[in-house]
Amino acid sequence: MPYKERDIEKQYYTIGEVAAQFDVAPSLIRFWETEFDDLKPRKSKKGNRLYSPQDIEIFRTIYHLVKERGYTIPGARDIMKQRGPQLKEKVDVIHSLEKVRNFLVQLRKELDVAGKQQPGGGA
Amino acid sequence: MPYKERDIEKQYYTIGEVAAQFDVAPSLIRFWETEFDDLKPRKSKKGNRLYSPQDIEIFRTIYHLVKERGYTIPGARDIMKQRGPQLKEKVDVIHSLEKVRNFLVQLRKELDVAGKQQPGGGA
DNA sequence: ATGTCGCGCTCTTTGTAGGGCATGGGGTAG
DNA sequence: CTACCCCATGCCCTACAAAGAGCGCGACAT
Structure with a gap:
């Protein structure tokens, strides 16, 4: 492999980066983590959340349902599951x-x- | 014509009947009336609400969105309008x-x- | 090279404004 | 007496935000 795969694979974002990307507070991201089983990022040894691109896609879907479509959290949860x-x-x-x-x-x-x-x- | 057609045409329901039909409190129906412009039943001379079958269809739609699909009231309102x-x-x-x-x-x-x-x- | 100061970012726990109705008071019509 | 009206207030969760505390890292001095 000519290029170092680590540089591509190892794209993890901090909660602050995700928050900035969606213009929301970090507390909201943590709160949604308690509400949606699908949104469970990996954590560093220290305990910090590490968001993979897949995690960000999941977050984007939830954001779309809750913030743009106007679903309640239970309503969005149902859609995510089914x-x-x-x-x-x-x-x-x-x-x-x-x-x-x-x-x-x-x-x-x-x-x-x-x-x-x-x-x-x-x- | 053996049967009086008026009995079929003139189907208006009181708020209590609608409430019973959907198993909700009358206060909820009045509250939604303040939230959804589409839900505005005719009123009797006295002021009592008279729900036509069309009104009930509208209510059913709102009920479906809010209680079964899990939309917030603003979210349901957007769908009703757009x-x-x-x-x-x-x-x-x-x-x-x-x-x-x-x-x-x-x-x-x-x-x-x-x-x-x-x-x-x-x- | 090593304490340590400070800053920024994170963590968890606790607080809270507002959404979404329900309830109660005072009145009217049948 | 019952069912409805309107209006105001009460109230319980939902959906977050703020508070308080703990790392980690660069700078700067020792």
Whole structure:
């Protein structure tokens, strides 16, 4: 490896740097750490928090939900926990609904054979 | 016309009825009225609040955002104002789909009477 | 090279303004 | 007597901020 990987890997930020980056108080970051299980930075031997880029992404998500979208902390917590599965469920629901739609379209066809008129409806 | 249509059209609910329907205190409904411009029911000559079905839909949306999704009141207000129509559509779609589902369940029952077997599908 | 002073950053614990309603008083209509 | 009105005040958590104390590091003198 030509470049020292340590210089890339070892990007850890202090709580003060994170606070400055988001323009919030360090106390807020520590408080959120007690509220969100996902936000648990590594700690130095001394006990200082060390934030990895992943930790910062997590913080950014929480910041977005709480400060920009206006979620309560419990509301944001729920989203953080069910983010992955939630997306899969949505896809499944859409897939189910497409099946239902095809069924209903077919049903309408069959009903049309009976000669009745059906006003078109928007979804 | 055998039944009086007025009984269907003229559905206004008192604050007590709405409160019971959602299992909340009337004071909460009055408080939200001061917080959400969209929630402004008609009032009787005496001054009592009269909630139309549309008013109840609005209340249901707010209830959904604040109590089930975990939005703060400002957060819910933003959604009501910026994406209000879109969100209302979503909620309406969900309720419509629930009705459709019930209809389909009933339909399957009736089809079962014809002697055919239908493999059950998960929703 | 080594005490030590001071400064900046961090830590944990404790304090607190305000958000989000509930409650109580005084009144009206049915 | 009950259910509603309005208004004011009460009040309990939520969501942080401030207080107090402990490192670590450079500067400066010894």
